[in-house]
Amino acid sequence: MTTTGRRALLAAGAAAGATALVGCTSSGGEGPRRPGAAEREAERVARAEAALRARSVAVARGLLERYDAVLAAHPALAPRLTPLRRSVAAHVGALGEGGTGGEGVGEGVTGALKPAAASASASARPTTAPSPAPVPVAADPGTALRELAAAERAASDGHTDALLAAPPEYARLLASVAASGAVHVHLLTEGARA
Numbered sequence: 001m002t003t004t005g006r007r008a009l010l011a012a013g014a015a016a017g018a019t020a021l022v023g024c025t026s027s028g029g030e031g032p033r034r035p036g037a038a039e040r041e042a043e044r045v046a047r048a049e050a051a052l053r054a055r056s057v058a059v060a061r062g063l064l065e066r067y068d069a070v071l072a073a074h075p076a077l078a079p080r081l082t083p084l085r086r087s088v089a090a091h092v093g094a095l096g097e098g099g100t101g102g103e104g105v106g107e108g109v110t111g112a113l114k115p116a117a118a119s120a121s122a123s124a125r126p127t128t129a130p131s132p133a134p135v136p137v138a139a140d141p142g143t144a145l146r147e148l149a150a151a152e153r154a155a156s157d158g159h160t161d162a163l164l165a166a167p168p169e170y171a172r173l174l175a176s177v178a179a180s181g182a183v184h185v186h187l188l189t190e191g192a193r194a
Contacts (some may be wrong), residue, residue, distance in 0.1 A: 045167075052165055053095065056158075056174065060092040063155045063181075069135035070144050077141060081148075084184050091177045149188035156181030 067085040071078055138144045159178035163171050
């Protein structure tokens with residue numbers, strides 16, 4: 001093969017390679033690339049999961065506010081309610097973080113609070129949001145406990161209902177939080193009879 005033939009072959013190969021490279025990196029200059037069906041589905045799933053997490057956190061925060069209101073109205077109930085309130089505060093943190101580790105879930109039964117959950121109780125309320133309307137609390141401590149148990153039951157049922165739409169890891173967390181809420185209901189209602 002002559003020198004001219006080799007140069008022509010190399011030039012043709014370089015041109016073909018450049019054409020292939022441009023074809024791989026460009027969409028033909030027709031404007032911005034449109035997301036594919038898989039990308040759109042992934043985005044839809046991510047938005048649905050974010051909305052589910054926001055609803056779950058809102059339910060847990062509402063329950064935490066109810067505990068705070070009952071404790072403010074009936075300070076004598078503090079020894080009984082404080083461990084349960086700590087557990088609910090840990091749930092707020094875990095549900096909001098998408099916590100897959102489960103720190104704090106169900107700990108209100110024993111009263112123990114792990115360090116990761118301790119920060120969740122401190123940050124359980126948003127500091128920039130306006131103060132919500134005060135939660136009404138019954139003047140009778142027994143009635144206040146029954147109302148708190150009903151709020152726990154409603155929150156537990158809400159977390160259970162959300163299981164169907166939750167991704168697997170978050171569903172396990174929701175199930176654990178719902179089970180903890182059921183235990184709280186038992187402690188609030190059966191403990192009242194003791």
